[in-house]
Amino acid sequence: MKYAFFPGCTMANRLQFAEKSVRMVVPEFGIELVDLAFTCCPEPNAVRSLSEDTWVTFAARNIALAESEGLDILTACAGCHESLTLAKHELDTKSELKDKVNGILKGMGLEYKGTSSIIHVHQLLFDEIGLETISSKVTRPVPIKVVTHSGCHLLRPQKIMKVDDAEAPVKLDLLCEALGMESLEYMDKVMCCGAGVRKADNETSYAILKEKMTSIMMVEPDAMVVFCPTCYITFESGQRITNRLFETDFKLPVFYYTELLAIAIGLPDTDKLLADHRVKIELPEPVEAKSDKSESIPI
Amino acid sequence: MTDEGRNQELEELRKAGRPCFQCGICASSCPVFRVAPEMNPRLAVDSVVSEGHVPVEGNEWLCSYCLMCEERCPMGVSLAEILIGIKNISSREGKAPKDFVESGEALLASGCLSPQSNRSDKKRVDLGLPDLPQPDLEQVKLIFEATGAYEVLEKNRAAAKEEAE
Numbered sequence: 431m432k433y434a435f436f437p438g439c440t441m442a443n444r445l446q447f448a449e450k451s452v453r454m455v456v457p458e459f460g461i462e463l464v465d466l467a468f469t470c471c472p473e474p475n476a477v478r479s480l481s482e483d484t485w486v487t488f489a490a491r492n493i494a495l496a497e498s499e500g501l502d503i504l505t506a507c508a509g510c511h512e513s514l515t516l517a518k519h520e521l522d523t524k525s526e527l528k529d530k531v532n533g534i535l536k537g538m539g540l541e542y543k544g545t546s547s548i549i550h551v552h553q554l555l556f557d558e559i560g561l562e563t564i565s566s567k568v569t570r571p572v573p574i575k576v577v578t579h580s581g582c583h584l585l586r587p588q589k590i591m592k593v594d595d596a597e598a599p600v601k602l603d604l605l606c607e608a609l610g611m612e613s614l615e616y617m618d619k620v621m622c623c624g625a626g627v628r629k630a631d632n633e634t635s636y637a638i639l640k641e642k643m644t645s646i647m648m649v650e651p652d653a654m655v656v657f658c659p660t661c662y663i664t665f666e667s668g669q670r671i672t673n674r675l676f677e678t679d680f681k682l683p684v685f686y687y688t689e690l691l692a693i694a695i696g697l698p699d700t701d702k703l704l705a706d707h708r709v710k711i712e713l714p715e716p717v718e719a720k721s722d723k724s725e726s727i728p729i
Numbered sequence: 730m731t732d733e734g735r736n737q738e739l740e741e742l743r744k745a746g747r748p749c750f751q752c753g754i755c756a757s758s759c760p761v762f763r764v765a766p767e768m769n770p771r772l773a774v775d776s777v778v779s780e781g782h783v784p785v786e787g788n789e790w791l792c793s794y795c796l797m798c799e800e801r802c803p804m805g806v807s808l809a810e811i812l813i814g815i816k817n818i819s820s821r822e823g824k825a826p827k828d829f830v831e832s833g834e835a836l837l838a839s840g841c842l843s844p845q846s847n848r849s850d851k852k853r854v855d856l857g858l859p860d861l862p863q864p865d866l867e868q869v870k871l872i873f874e875a876t877g878a879y880e881v882l883e884k885n886r887a888a889a890k891e892e893a894e
Contacts, residue, residue, distance in 0.1 A: 439841035465861055465862055479816035480816075480833050537871055538871065587800060638764055641764060702856060
């Protein structure tokens with residue numbers, strides 16, 4: 431299966447190791463990625479708040495570009511996924527809007543038809559490839575306790591996004607458990623990371639992160655797992671800012687899911703991915719590997 | 730946009746808020762309200778319907794767009810979407826916050842919001858990531874021109890300049 435890959439500008443220019451991990455793992459499941467001259471998705475809050483028309487037209491251009499190649503789009507960022515999926519929904523349900531946008535795209539030799547679907551790596555792994563296939567490839571389980579944060583823009587509005595239950599998401603937890611992790615429930619699992627408010631009010635944004643982190647730390651995880659580069663940056667770098675602003679002491683390692691997948695299926699050079707993590711973690715040896723080496727006599 | 734266009738747009742937003750019966754589940758679900766109660770979603774809907782703006786003008790920009798309010802509203806009202814409409818109007822009036830305007834400027838200059846840099850390019854090379862094909866910036870300009878984004882940016886630049894003086 432071949433997809434037009436849409437890493438998005440945050441992943442491509444700020445979280446390259448996460449992009450690398452996606453590009454490392456998908457060929458293992460027979461997926462080929464094609465790069466196209468996409469613009470920003472554009473970001474679902476910032477650009478759309480300035481002008482709805484501008485937002486939907488940029489998104490339509492991106493989708494039309496994939497359509498012209500006859501490809502579906504694979505996204506890796508929750509924000510990109512939300513923008514493209516919501517715009518597609520608008521264009522597919524409002525013919526007047528579609529005509530207006532196509533009037534602009536015509537000047538670039540493009541047309542939005544509505545023929546390409548948009549899926550996130552989360553959906554590719556859980557819905558298309560499936561837990562069983564993923565588990566069968568695991569050679570080096572990762573026995574750590576994690577909390578997951580799927581990301582607001584993957585979950586809501588649930589009736590349009592259709593990624594997981596917006597109030598009680600479990601799919602990312604199951605994906606983690608397939609790699610040998612223990613996934614912990616926590617109180618504010620579907621709460622925002624705070625990134626959306628950062629452009630309007632920095633302190634409010636980190637006050638939200640403080641609430642979220644406080645809830646996470648109550649269950650004492652070893653790390654957290656996300657599926658969005660913006661959430662990743664907010665959690666990882668944001669912890670230090672939160673600590674400075676509110677005298678907290680958060681220091682939780684964060685992973686983009688496919689990094690752990692690359693490690694668990696035994697791909698080479700995963701050290702390169704982890705080198706840029708700001709909060710480091712020494713991943714423990716899998717329990718099975720340890721018992722293999724032990725000399726105790728089985729009972 | 731003409732006054733008539735603006736009024737019509739506001740009327741649509743008010744209509745979208747009318748099913749609200751002030752139960753307040755939006756406020757109890759809102760991460761912003763939890764730490765900054767001046768952004769009260771329940772009162773915001775009421776105020777948009779009756780006054781055409783949120784209680785404290787400018788607070789519409791505090792929405793994190795997490796969509797919890799929309800997901801939980803028993804009447805299917807989406808405050809987040811209503812606020813997008815309010816923000817569009819306030820952007821056209823030159824009232825967008827500085828960082829939002831900068832996002833628009835970045836999109837116009839390079840087609841993306843987190844632009845490439847020497848550092849990011851080097852990181853891509855180090856990791857063996859491909860050079861991504863770049864969009865034609867003429868197409869970016871064409872979208873700005875056709876959708877009124879130039880006027881929005883210009884209005885906000887002028888407002889910022891006026892404030893600085």
